[in-house]
Amino acid sequence: MATSTTNPQESFPAEHGRPYAVATTFQTTHELLSAIRGIRKKGYRKLDAYTPFPVHGIDEALGERRSKLGFVIAGGALAGILTALLLQWWTSAVDYRLIVGGKPYFAIEYAVPITFELMVLFASFAAVFGMLAFNGLPRFNHPIFNYENYARVTDDGFVLVVERDGNHFEPVAIVELLNELGGKNTEVVHEDA
Amino acid sequence: MADLAIKPNTQLDLLNTTIDQPLVTGEPTYNSITESVSRVVENPPSKFWFGLLAITSSIMLMLFVMLGYLVATGIGVWGNNIPVGWAWDITNFVWWIGIGHAGTLISAILFLLRQRWRTGINRAAEAMTLFAVLCAGIYPLFHTGRPWRAIYWLLPYPNTMQIWPNFKSPLEWDVFAVSTYLTVSVLFWFVGLLPDLATIRDRATGFRRKIYGFFSLGWRGSAHHWKHYELAYLVLAGLSTPLVLSVHSIVSFDFAVSILPGWHTTIFPPYFVAGAVFSGFGMVLTLLIITRKALNIEHLITLKHIDYMCKVMLSMSMIVGYSYASEYFIAWFSVVDGERFAFYNRITGPYAWAAWTMIFCNVISPIPLWWQAVRRNITAVFIITIFVNIGMWYERFVIIVISLHRDFLPSSWDYFHPTYVDICTFIGSMGLFLTLYLLFIKFVPMIAIAEVKHAIAQDIEKGAHH
Numbered sequence: 001m002a003t004s005t006t007n008p009q010e011s012f013p014a015e016h017g018r019p020y021a022v023a024t025t026f027q028t029t030h031e032l033l034s035a036i037r038g039i040r041k042k043g044y045r046k047l048d049a050y051t052p053f054p055v056h057g058i059d060e061a062l063g064e065r066r067s068k069l070g071f072v073i074a075g076g077a078l079a080g081i082l083t084a085l086l087l088q089w090w091t092s093a094v095d096y097r098l099i100v101g102g103k104p105y106f107a108i109e110y111a112v113p114i115t116f117e118l119m120v121l122f123a124s125f126a127a128v129f130g131m132l133a134f135n136g137l138p139r140f141n142h143p144i145f146n147y148e149n150y151a152r153v154t155d156d157g158f159v160l161v162v163e164r165d166g167n168h169f170e171p172v173a174i175v176e177l178l179n180e181l182g183g184k185n186t187e188v189v190h191e192d193a
Numbered sequence: 194m195a196d197l198a199i200k201p202n203t204q205l206d207l208l209n210t211t212i213d214q215p216l217v218t219g220e221p222t223y224n225s226i227t228e229s230v231s232r233v234v235e236n237p238p239s240k241f242w243f244g245l246l247a248i249t250s251s252i253m254l255m256l257f258v259m260l261g262y263l264v265a266t267g268i269g270v271w272g273n274n275i276p277v278g279w280a281w282d283i284t285n286f287v288w289w290i291g292i293g294h295a296g297t298l299i300s301a302i303l304f305l306l307r308q309r310w311r312t313g314i315n316r317a318a319e320a321m322t323l324f325a326v327l328c329a330g331i332y333p334l335f336h337t338g339r340p341w342r343a344i345y346w347l348l349p350y351p352n353t354m355q356i357w358p359n360f361k362s363p364l365e366w367d368v369f370a371v372s373t374y375l376t377v378s379v380l381f382w383f384v385g386l387l388p389d390l391a392t393i394r395d396r397a398t399g400f401r402r403k404i405y406g407f408f409s410l411g412w413r414g415s416a417h418h419w420k421h422y423e424l425a426y427l428v429l430a431g432l433s434t435p436l437v438l439s440v441h442s443i444v445s446f447d448f449a450v451s452i453l454p455g456w457h458t459t460i461f462p463p464y465f466v467a468g469a470v471f472s473g474f475g476m477v478l479t480l481l482i483i484t485r486k487a488l489n490i491e492h493l494i495t496l497k498h499i500d501y502m503c504k505v506m507l508s509m510s511m512i513v514g515y516s517y518a519s520e521y522f523i524a525w526f527s528v529v530d531g532e533r534f535a536f537y538n539r540i541t542g543p544y545a546w547a548a549w550t551m552i553f554c555n556v557i558s559p560i561p562l563w564w565q566a567v568r569r570n571i572t573a574v575f576i577i578t579i580f581v582n583i584g585m586w587y588e589r590f591v592i593i594v595i596s597l598h599r600d601f602l603p604s605s606w607d608y609f610h611p612t613y614v615d616i617c618t619f620i621g622s623m624g625l626f627l628t629l630y631l632l633f634i635k636f637v638p639m640i641a642i643a644e645v646k647h648a649i650a651q652d653i654e655k656g657a658h659h
Contacts, residue, residue, distance in 0.1 A: 054423050062416055073428050095357065101361065120439075121377065131424075153413070
């Protein structure tokens with residue numbers, strides 16, 4: 001804790017590790033959204049919110065950018081189309097040429113159903129695994145789980161978190177500010193339990 | 194910004210909940226929804242549940258015995274023979290696949306159409322989709338006789354014979370359609386489950402916490418998570434919608450691409466899709482009517498849900514009825530002897546009883562659903578759904594067996610008789626389906642907790658302020 005001399009507010013019990021963030025809980029989406037706007041006005045930018053369901057307007061409030069997952073999914077769809085066309089063309093018209101029912105070795109018409117199916121299949125995999133990758137899941141350990149009130153996130157609590165931004169972190173001030181904004185069970189969350 | 198984004202939902206409230214009955218009856222809070230859904234998973238299973246499980250898993254065991262007997266002996270143990278080369282096996286396949294369509298329709302199409310009432314029933318319907326598609330898969334797989342030898346002509350992999358599947362065959366398209374459908378349905382279901390598994394994780398302790406923690410993949414519900422999650426879910430719904438339409442269209446190609454009268458018609462793809470949705474809603478209603486009563490979740494799966502599902506079923510019944518009529522008209526209009534005979538034989542021949550059963554169950558029996566009093570009468574709805582389940586099985590039987598039993602060559606005409614193996618395999622697959630469903634309602638939150646909260650967030654928070 002070399003920084004503790006320069007920043008006296010960062011003196012915490014050593015067994016809990018470094019502070020990760022200050023967390024607080026709200027009862028409704030409206031309280032959460034207005035608190036986010038309130039704390040952003042004070043200049044705090046490293047924020048996150050934990051909610052039981054997706055809250056409309058929270059991305060704008062937090063300044064989150066639009067998800068780029070769409071590009072990954074489009075890539076998956078394209079890969080599916082190419083795989084299906086190459087597979088059907090190469091096996092029937094190149095590797096093992098066989099006349100079936102007097103039809104051409106390869107024709108786009110008969111290739112449509114399987115091409116469609118593989119496009120859907122690959123795009124779906126891209127959507128699910130892309131979503132998990134962007135979210136850094138699976139990840140079974142995270143400092144937010146150390147928040148006493150965390151279990152309410154998946155039930156009925158709307159948790160706002162002000163994360164430590166580098167070495168500049170004034171938990172006492174943030175706790176006061178969050179309490180003023182109406183947060184309940186406000187506490188400093190540490191990196192180790 | 195946030196207020197602007199929320200306003201359109203207030204409009205929906207007026208349309209859906211204020212004039213009509215609310216989505217969730219009583220005075221729900223976020224916590225009460227969590228409680229009533231999680232309770233089902235957390236309470237120890239009742240004796241009733243164990244009793245049901247004992248029965249259904251015994252029936253499932255019969256399926257495995259029958260399949261073992263089939264593989265050890267050969268497909269001669271079934272009643273299929275020339276001219277009826279497909280009989281109960283493919284009838285059951287199409288029937289189960291059809292039942293599997295309601296889940297995706299409810300989850301994907303109703304999601305895209307912003308039908309908020311779907312949230313109470315989509316999870317259970319999706320689970321039914323998975324289990325029905327699993328049951329369906331058994332039949333095409335085992336009607337090959339020796340499934341492990343079917344792999345090289347079903348799946349394109351470099352094998353020692355250096356040959357490839359015939360991609361020009363609708364049967365091969367079917368392999369891709371059904372396996373893609375199963376895979377995408379599993380993904381869609383699992384993505385929907387993630388936040389709810391996290392809910393159960395956060396309420397559990399000890400070993401259960403580890404298990405649910407593992408399957409929830411460490412879901413935290415952060416705004417960052419939800420952003421990608423919502424897009425992924427939306428795209429999966431968008432992909433599943435054409436997928437579900439393609440699956441039964443491709444199943445219908447198995448018939449429509451042939452030249453057999455009774456099969457060779459262009460109306461098959463939409464007709465099969467409508468029939469699939471019809472039978473799927475029938476089965477979902479049958480099971481949910483029992484489930485909501487047995488699990489005391491009548492405030493989450495309300496009369497309104499049943500009413501709406503009945504409306505979908507009624508409209509599908511009309512499309513199916515129209516398709517039947519259209520088939521007869523086209524057969525007459527074609528002036529083709531074979532076509533005309535096939536349809537004349539369907540309603541007057543040796544299988545006339547099956548054709549009339551189909552018409553009664555699918556076209557006549559749903560007519561009372563025009564009245565709301567009937568749609569909100571649980572007993573009446575239950576009886577109608579049973580008729581629909583039976584009728585849709587007969588529809589596939591009529592299409593497959595009646596068309597085959599009298600083809601172009603009168604000397605080979607015959608009457609199909611199922612063997613006890615046919616019958617026990619079919620009943621056994623119901624055992625598999627019900628066993629999986631029983632395990633599902635006990636171990637997985639059967640109502641989408643996060644989605645229900647999302648759908649009625651407005652109502653809940655309004656209530657909290659007053």
